[in-house]
Amino acid sequence: MIKVKNLNYIYQEGMPDQRQALFDISLDFDDGKIYAIIGHTGSGKSTLIEHFNGLVRPTSGKIYIDNSDITDKKTKFSDIRKSVGLVFQYPEYQLFEETVYLDIAFGPKNLGLSKEEIDTRVRYAARLLDIDERLFQKSPFELSGGQKRRVAIAGVLAMRPSVLILDEPTAGLDPRGREKILKIIKNLHTENPKMIIIFVSHSMEDVAKTADEVIVLNKGRICMSGCVDEVFKHSETLQSIGLDIPEISKLMHELSVLGVPVNPDIYTIDGAYDNIKKILLETNN
Amino acid sequence: MFKDIIIGQYINADSVLHRLDPKIKIILTVLYVVVLFIIRGSVSYVLFALMTLCLVLMSNIKPKVFIKGLKPLVFIIIFTAVMNLLLTPGTVMVRFWIFKITYEGIRSAVIMFTRLVLLVTGTSLLTLTTSPLKLTDAIETLLSPLSHIKVPAHEIAMMMSIAIRFIPTLADETDKIQKAQTSRGADFQSGNIITRARAMIPLLVPLFISAFRRADELATAMDSRCYNATIKRTKLNTSRIGKADISYALVFICTNIIIIMFGYII
Numbered sequence: 001m002i003k004v005k006n007l008n009y010i011y012q013e014g015m016p017d018q019r020q021a022l023f024d025i026s027l028d029f030d031d032g033k034i035y036a037i038i039g040h041t042g043s044g045k046s047t048l049i050e051h052f053n054g055l056v057r058p059t060s061g062k063i064y065i066d067n068s069d070i071t072d073k074k075t076k077f078s079d080i081r082k083s084v085g086l087v088f089q090y091p092e093y094q095l096f097e098e099t100v101y102l103d104i105a106f107g108p109k110n111l112g113l114s115k116e117e118i119d120t121r122v123r124y125a126a127r128l129l130d131i132d133e134r135l136f137q138k139s140p141f142e143l144s145g146g147q148k149r150r151v152a153i154a155g156v157l158a159m160r161p162s163v164l165i166l167d168e169p170t171a172g173l174d175p176r177g178r179e180k181i182l183k184i185i186k187n188l189h190t191e192n193p194k195m196i197i198i199f200v201s202h203s204m205e206d207v208a209k210t211a212d213e214v215i216v217l218n219k220g221r222i223c224m225s226g227c228v229d230e231v232f233k234h235s236e237t238l239q240s241i242g243l244d245i246p247e248i249s250k251l252m253h254e255l256s257v258l259g260v261p262v263n264p265d266i267y268t269i270d271g272a273y274d275n276i277k278k279i280l281l282e283t284n285n
Numbered sequence: 286m287f288k289d290i291i292i293g294q295y296i297n298a299d300s301v302l303h304r305l306d307p308k309i310k311i312i313l314t315v316l317y318v319v320v321l322f323i324i325r326g327s328v329s330y331v332l333f334a335l336m337t338l339c340l341v342l343m344s345n346i347k348p349k350v351f352i353k354g355l356k357p358l359v360f361i362i363i364f365t366a367v368m369n370l371l372l373t374p375g376t377v378m379v380r381f382w383i384f385k386i387t388y389e390g391i392r393s394a395v396i397m398f399t400r401l402v403l404l405v406t407g408t409s410l411l412t413l414t415t416s417p418l419k420l421t422d423a424i425e426t427l428l429s430p431l432s433h434i435k436v437p438a439h440e441i442a443m444m445m446s447i448a449i450r451f452i453p454t455l456a457d458e459t460d461k462i463q464k465a466q467t468s469r470g471a472d473f474q475s476g477n478i479i480t481r482a483r484a485m486i487p488l489l490v491p492l493f494i495s496a497f498r499r500a501d502e503l504a505t506a507m508d509s510r511c512y513n514a515t516i517k518r519t520k521l522n523t524s525r526i527g528k529a530d531i532s533y534a535l536v537f538i539c540t541n542i543i544i545i546m547f548g549y550i551i
Contacts, residue, residue, distance in 0.1 A: 014349060055464050078470065086468040094465040096490035106487065110470030141494075155469060 002029040002052065002163065002196060007061035009047055021047045023221045025061070029163075034189055035198045036207040036228075039217035040242040045200045046089070048217070049165045052198075053077075053084040065163065082111060085161030089168045091152035092145065100143070100151050101136040107159040118158075125158035128191065129184055146177035150184070157188075164188065166199040170206055178203075182210050204246045208232070208267045216243070232267045248272050294453065295416045300345035302414040306530040307423035313537050314411045320541045321403055325548035330399055332544045337403055344414050354409050355402065362401045370394035421446035422520070440514050447503070455496060462491045 009022040022044045029035055039045050050056040051063055054070055054077045063070050070080050088094070097103035104125055108118045126133065129150040135143065140151055149169075157164065169185070170178040189197060201207050207214060207228065214231040216224040218241040224231050232238075235245045235253065249267045252275075256264040261279060266272050302310070324333055341348055355362075375389030412420070425442035432438045463473065466487045473484050 050464065053468055055467065077467075081468055081470055086465075088461065088465045088468070091465065093495055094462055094469075094487075094491050096487050106471075107469040110472070159470065 001031055001064075001066055002027075003062075003064040004028075004051075005062045005064075007048075007051065007063065008059045009044075009051070009056065010059045011047070013059065021220050022058075025222060027215065027222070027225065029196050029198065031194045031196055032189075033196065033212045034185065034210060035196070035213050035215060036211035037198060037200045037215045037217060038202070038204070038207060038243060039223075042219075043217040044220040045217055046167055049086065049167060049198065049200060052163065052165055053086045054080045055086070078111075082159065083161055084163045084165065085156040085159055087153050087156045087164070087166040087169060089171060090149075091156075092140075092148035094155075095140040095148060095152055098139060099137050100131070100140050103140050103151060104131075104154045104158050107155050111159060121158045121160060122154075124160075125154040128157060128188060129154045130180070146173055146180065149173065149177070149181070153181075153184075162194070163196045163198070166197075168200050168202065170201070170203065178206070182206060185210055204232075204244055204249075204267075208246045208249075216241070228267070229265065233265050294412065296346050296350065296413050297416075298345045298414075300343060300414065301533070302340065302344045302410065304529075305414075305533055306524055306526045307415050307419045308426055308524070309526060309530045309534050310411055310415055311420070311423055311427060313534060314408060316538070316541065317407045318404065320545060321400060321407065324545055329544050329548035330396070332547060334399065334403060336540055336544065337406055340410055341406065344410060346413055350413070351406050351409065355405055358401070358405055362398060365401060366394045366398040369397045417446060417449040419524070421449065422524075437514075439518075443514065451496075451499070454499070455492065458495055459488065459492055462488055462495075 004025055004027040007022055007025040008020065010018060011021045012018045025048065037045050037048065047056060051058055052065070052070075054075070058071055061071070065080065065083060068075065095103050097106060101122060104122045105118050108121045113121070122136075123133070125131075126136070131147070131150055131154055135147070135151075140148060143151065153166070153169070166185070169181050173181065185197060185199065188195065199206075199210070211228055213227050214225065215222060216231060216238065223241060224234060224237065232245060232249060235249060238245055246267045248269050248271075249265075252262050252266050252272055253264050255262045262272075263275050266275055321333065324330060341351055370386060370390045370393075371384050373387055373390035373393050375387035377385045377387055378391070379386045415423075421442045424445060425438055428436060428438035428441060467473070471484060471487050473481070473488070475481075476484065
């Protein structure tokens with residue numbers, strides 16, 4: 001469980017370009033749920049998640065992970081990083097090893113694990129991310145963009161974190177690559193039912209498809225938070241802060257404005273399909 | 286650690302130093318460095334340090350920024366000072382284990398320390414108060430007489446402006462990669478020199494790859510806009526040296542001559 005209490009962060013404090021990036025953030029993340037953090041560019045999403053594994057220290061406020069205070073100066077960062085895995089934006093740019101296998105093994109090796117344990121973890125992470133074992137001896141730089149990204153995510157997952165945070169995991173991928181990453185996130189959730197998964201996204205479609213709960217940030221403050229249904233109901237607020245709602249939500253809204261008796265709060269294509277089918281069947285009868 | 290490097294960073298403000306002609310500023314900075322290395326005697330150093338302090342105050346940039354800029358170089362500066370302290374032969378003052386501290390050692394350590402600190406502060410004054418664009422423009426103008434002897438002034442200026450332009454980008458990139466590898470348990474701080482050097486591999490490999498990628502992209506972008514270095518260009522903003530620039534330069538030169546003289550008189 002992650003508990004964030006009254007978190008404030010001032011970027012470059014004392015320098016001429018100092019500015020406050022986060023204002024009084026309080027949040028709870030429960031075990032076994034998928035969270036999405038959305039917000040406009042510069043809303044503080046990335047800064048917020050960098051706090052969760054101790055890369056950034058809050059200016060004030062507290063963060064507890066499983067009841068231990070990670071803002072405490074005595075907390076060892078190596079312990080935090082063992083339990084919180086952070087996948088950065090465009091993680092494929094961090095690949096550096098000679099082979100895919102060695103790159104995935106980098107994290108577990110840093111944890112000081114035995115050779116056998118490292119091997120099991122590499123294979124485990126590769127399986128979860130659908131990386132063929134035949135790629136293990138290849139150089140990571142020979143892979144395709146989507147493959148590179150999956151190898152990079154596997155590198156974090158091989159550390160077996162109890163919290164996995166992904167910053168824009170689908171950015172810059174083609175539709176098939178996107179689908180694959182989202183499916184992998186869902187799979188991860190089924191395989192590790194207690195894991196907290198937090199992902200930052202720009203894409204409302206991704207959020208609608210994958211997340212249980214949504215946190216909306218605007219200019220460093222929490223604008224809304226709650227389950228996906230609730231948040232997407234406030235389409236005007238979302239649009240007013242420069243965010244878009246899923247295309248299908250727009251369609252359902254338009255239809256209901258035109259007098260078609262659809263449910264305007266539907267935000268997935270499957271939901272819309274069922275809803276429209278039901279209405280069509282009713283009118284046919 | 287890399288985001289603290291202030292060399293090549295420009296801070297937008299308004300001050301006498303910001304308004305000074307960049308060509309004059311470059312020449313005066315060169316002069317500053319030369320004078321720093323020819324002055325003798327503690328009085329001269331104190332006066333020179335005072336002059337630097339005045340310049341820092343005149344720049345309208347918080348002194349904190351300069352101190353932050355010194356931080357990444359603390360190791361080199363202290364290392365040089367300690368080396369000077371322990372390895373200068375002369376009249377022995379203190380002796381312990383295999384080391385001996387000499388009177389000359391203390392003297393040269395203090396001088397080295399002061400020189401390096403002033404050197405970094407003085408030269409960062411130039412880059413902090415001059416935008417990279419103006420800076421390279423000025424370098425191009427200063428080098429242009431040399432183009433008669435086939436020195437590629439424009440190309441040099443272009444390369445410099447690209448290099449300067451990419452310092453913050455690469456520093457950002459380094460910061461990002463460093464954070465990412467730290468999240469994967471990489472440790473850049475502990476261990477002896479060899480383990481630390483090895484620990485840099487996960488940082489340097491991605492950084493080089495990204496630098497090459499960026500260079501490639503930039504080259505393509507320049508090509509697609511038909512960039513050609515041999516074509517003569519006119520400038521949008523030509524800076525002219527005014528009366529204020531000349532009087533400032535004269536004051537600076539006179540101050541420096543006085544400071545140098547003090548070393549030889551006293």
